Amino acid sequence: MFNGIIYNKGIIKDFKRNPRYVSGSLVIEVLSKIKFKKVDIGESVCCDGVCLTLIRIKSSTSLFYLSKETIKRSNFKYIKKGKIINIEKSLKHGQKISGHYVQGHIDTTAKIKKIKIIDKTWVVKCELQNKNLYKSLIEKASIAINGVSLTISKVEKGYFEINIIPHTLKLTNLKYLKVSDFVNVELDIFSKYISKISQ
Numbered sequence: 224m225f226n227g228i229i230y231n232k233g234i235i236k237d238f239k240r241n242p243r244y245v246s247g248s249l250v251i252e253v254l255s256k257i258k259f260k261k262v263d264i265g266e267s268v269c270c271d272g273v274c275l276t277l278i279r280i281k282s283s284t285s286l287f288y289l290s291k292e293t294i295k296r297s298n299f300k301y302i303k304k305g306k307i308i309n310i311e312k313s314l315k316h317g318q319k320i321s322g323h324y325v326q327g328h329i330d331t332t333a334k335i336k337k338i339k340i341i342d343k344t345w346v347v348k349c350e351l352q353n354k355n356l357y358k359s360l361i362e363k364a365s366i367a368i369n370g371v372s373l374t375i376s377k378v379e380k381g382y383f384e385i386n387i388i389p390h391t392l393k394l395t396n397l398k399y400l401k402v403s404d405f406v407n408v409e410l411d412i413f414s415k416y417i418s419k420i421s422q
Contacts, residue, residue: 224314225269227322227365227372229395231257231310233270236284238302247291251275251302252284255310259285267327271308271396272370272407273297274327297329298369298405307396309370322372323365324412331356332405333368336382345387346376347400351408357383359410359418367409371395 233255240249253270259280267274268287275287294300314320331353339346349368351357360366360378367373368385377384392398400406 225274225311225325225327225370226314226318226320227311227325227367227370229309229311229371229391231255232394232396233257233285233308233310235302235304235306235308237304247294249289249294249299249302250278250286251289251299252281252286253308253310254284257285257310257312267313269309269311269313269325269327269370271298272325272327272367272409273299273329293329296331297407298332301405307399309395311370323367325367325370325372325409326412327370328409329407330410330415331408333383333408335400335402335404335406338400338402343389345392345397345400347385347387348382349385349406349408350382352405354381356408356410357381359414361414364414365411368406369396370407370409371397 233253236254237252238249264277266277268277278288279286333349333351336350337348360383362375362378364375366375373385375383376386387397
């Protein structure tokens with residue numbers, strides 16, 4: 224479990240298909256300032272919003288496993304060396320929740336349609352790739368974009384908007400977003416369950 228408050232970023236140093244794993248899966252190598260220990264191997268880490276398992280530690284990098292399903296649902300299908308990703312370690316019991324409950328279970332991706340800057344705040348227009356999920360979007364509800372806890376500011380037919388304040392831009396990789404980029408989207412867990420119950 225995570226809370227979508229990002230203090231660390233990492234760089235994709237390398238990625239490869241590993242013959243020991245199921246065809247279509249990946250192992251990525253991430254360079255970051257986070258210092259993992261051997262006892263951390265096997266724990267969950269949120270990488271650009273995706274809950275990944277730490278499988279190996281090197282001197283300055285960490286390796287994570289991505290299943291075929293994870294690649295299919297996330298923007299890791301467009302992975303490139305040198306890409307900057309958001310990283311959040313899992314929460315500890317009793318730790319303060321400053322954002323909202325983020326599971327790292329990506330629902331879909333969204334395409335960036337427009338970026339407008341108002342008083343240094345970015346207003347970003349996003350288009351969900353899974354159109355069926357629009358019914359679960361509610362204005363002023365929480366949403367995780369690349370693992371960042373944000374608030375939905377507007378929901379219209381075929382798109383939604385988020386506002387990204389300067390402080391969030393400074394700490395996350397959202398400041399590198401461009402029109403036509405794809406971001407990872409995790410809907411608020413409560414809205415998903417409520418939508419399911421009401422069906």
